[in-house]
Amino acid sequence: MRNEIILKVYRFDPTSGxxxxxxxxxxxxxxxxxxxxxxxxxxxxxxxxxxxRFSCRMAVCGSCGMLIDGLPRLACYTQISELDTDEIEVRPMSNYPIVRDLVVDMSGFFEKHRSVMPWLIRRDVREQNQPTKQYLQSDEQLLEYLQFSYCIKCGLCYAACPVVTAMDEFLGPQALAQLYRYIRDSRDEGATERLKSAGEFNGVWRCHFAGSCSQVCPKGVDPALAIQLLRRRTLFMK
Amino acid sequence: MRERTLMIMHYLTGLGILVSGTIHVYVVFLTVPANLTAWESTLSFDGFQFAILPVYRNLALALSLEILLICTTYHGLNGLRIILYELFQGRSARTYVKYALFAIGALLLIYGTRTIIIAHSIGGP
Amino acid sequence: MIITSIRRTSRQNLSKVLTTMLVPSRYTIERWSYTLQRVSGVVVMLYFVAHVIETGYVVGGPGVWYVPPYEVAQRSWETVKASLKDPVFDVGLGIIGLLVTFHTINGVRLTLTHFGYTLKRPHRPEFPYEVRSFTNFQRGLFWLSISFAVFSMIYALDTLLGVFRA
Structure with missing residues (x-):
């Protein structure tokens, strides 16, 4: 057991030049x-x-994502003992513009998340606004998407994805996993519209199953699995 | 064409290469017993048992070679398109990439088909 | 949906992009499969173009758009054969055999996984989280493609050069 470690931290102040x-x-x-x-x-x-950037210190808020020893991880979720080194390198997450030091600008990431319409679409909007009944769901129907709804939007998968590094326009693992999560929700009625947008040039076909997103996900969401299942839906268009 | 169609074609042509490429490798390689003299006879122009060129006088094998040519051209250039879309972004860059690869594909197809037709029609001595 | 208002998430830096594509250190074998599939695909495509050009010369070159007489065709065949006599080309063909076999079998694996086959169904995540898409079956297919690729290179070199023959 070590008593002391060296932290090698990335420092950058854009105002200093x-x-x-x-x-x-x-x-x-x-x-x-x-x-x-x-x-x-x-x-x-x-x-x-x-x-x-940090908040909850218990891997729930998803704000302390950074590159720790070269891999995107939540700082609050990574034990120093599990890294097993004397010098830990801490950098801001890749694939994001850096604001300062370890803080990155995640607005593009959130915009992509918003663009997949992460809410329930119902044909009868009036009924959705003033619901008259419950949207019932069986346990099996819940299990189809439950895993993907555990996403905390920490952006680690987005930092790990090799396609995002190359292609800024790619929606990224998080947004596509959420797209699939809403397609599989039995209460949702916008599947056709969602599948159409998933099949665009920056959508599901740009994924090559490199699996890095699932490797780094701290909540077991497995975005790679969601994207592959989404691709099957996009193939059959249903 | 839409991205979905292009990518489904990518998987289908991959399957086509799997079949016609296996035939191609079988015809060239596996009919050859693993010794050097047989490989020499494969590369001989005509007259030997395993010579490669007379094999394509058979129409079915020549057609399978044509299918291999078409599938590989599409599959390879679409693969390059996927990589180039990631490297060069923006609508205009995508258009350039698409038409450049389309031109290369057309050249490859025309030239390769010519070779196959000639190889198919070269008669005996 | 085409996002037009999106800020560039990273400065477009070719060397950084290529490093990410080509050096998958610290990541799982799926990431290695991605890199190797890309590299092998590009190399095989270059070989394919060279092969189409080379076989074009075998029947007389780009100037010939008619069926040449038998003797003319035989002469050009022998010329091309003599120019490709170098064992460097045979070793290159062995490497192409390696890459083609890897790309083929890994391509079958990717076709299966890309449509959700060989992957486990979604479940209720419980700690410690298990990655449902990293199944032994698809990972086994990756190692199968590696071993078949090595085998086919040995077979090709044996046939072309006779190096592994006693």
Missing amino acids: KPPTYKRYSVPITERETVLDALLYVKEHQDATLSL
């Missing part, structure tokens, strides 16, 4: 400490200018 640098901080650690704890120790005791 200087290129990004790495700064090393020596942090005392205890057992069961996460990378987020270490980063907050740095912010409290060593360098208050370090910027990072």
Whole structure:
């Protein structure tokens, strides 16, 4: 058990006009400490200018995604002991514009999420606004999409996807998984419209099943599985 | 054409290559016992048991070669299109990529078909 | 849906893109399959173009658009054969055999997985989360494609050069 580790943190201030640098901080650690704890120790005791985004510290809010040792992970969800190194490299997530230090601009990611219409579409809009009955659903119908609705929009899959790195227009694993989640929802009636948009050039066909999204997902959503099942639906158009 | 059609064709032509390519490799390679003299006889122009060119006097095999040509041209160029769409973005870039690859495909198809027709029609001595 | 208002999520940097495409370190074998499928596909496509041009010369070159007489065809055949006599081309053909076999069998695997076959059904996620799409079956197919590819390269080199023959 180590008592101390080195944090190698990416520092970038766009207002200073200087290129990004790495700064090393020596942090005392205890057992069961996460990378987020270490980063907050740095912010409290060593360098208050370090910027990072975090909130819940328990892998629910999904705001502390960063590249830890080269792989997108939630800082609050990554034990220092599981990394098993003396020097941990912390960088902002790839595939996003960097705002400052470890903070990235996720507006493009959220815009793509919004563009797949992540809400229930009903033919009778008036009835949807003033519902007269419950939308009942069986357990089997629930299991078809439940896994994909566990998404916390942390954006790790988007940072891991090799297609997103190359192609900014690609919707990304998160948005396509949500697209599938709403297609499979038995209460939803917009499947035809959704499948049509999934079949565009920046949609489901750009996925090549590299599986990186599922590898890094902290909630077991498995976006790769959702996209492959979505592709089958897009093939048969139903 | 729509992206969905193009990509479904990608899988179908892949299947076509699997069948016609197996025939092609079988005709060229596997009829050859694994020794050097037989490979030499495969590459000989005519007259030997395993010579490759006279095989294509058979219309069915020449047609399977044509199918292989069509499928590989489509499958390969569509694969390149997928990569180039990722590297060059924007509507105009996509149009350029599409037409450039279409031109290359047309050239490959015309030239390859000519070769197959000639190989099919070269008679005996 | 075409998103026009989207901000560029990353500065378009070719070297970064190519590194992401070609160096899948720290990721699972699905990512390796993606890289290898791409690389093998591009190389095989280059070979295919070269093969179409080369076989074109076998029957007389791009100037010939009629069926040549038997002796003329035989002469051009022998010329092309003599120019391709170098064992470098035979080794290259062995590597093409490796890439084609890998691309074929991995392509069958990808066709199956791309439409959700060989993957497990969605379920209720419980900790520790199991990735439902990383099934042993599709991973086994990947390793099968690797082993078949190596075997076919050995077979091709044996046939072309006789190097593995005792």
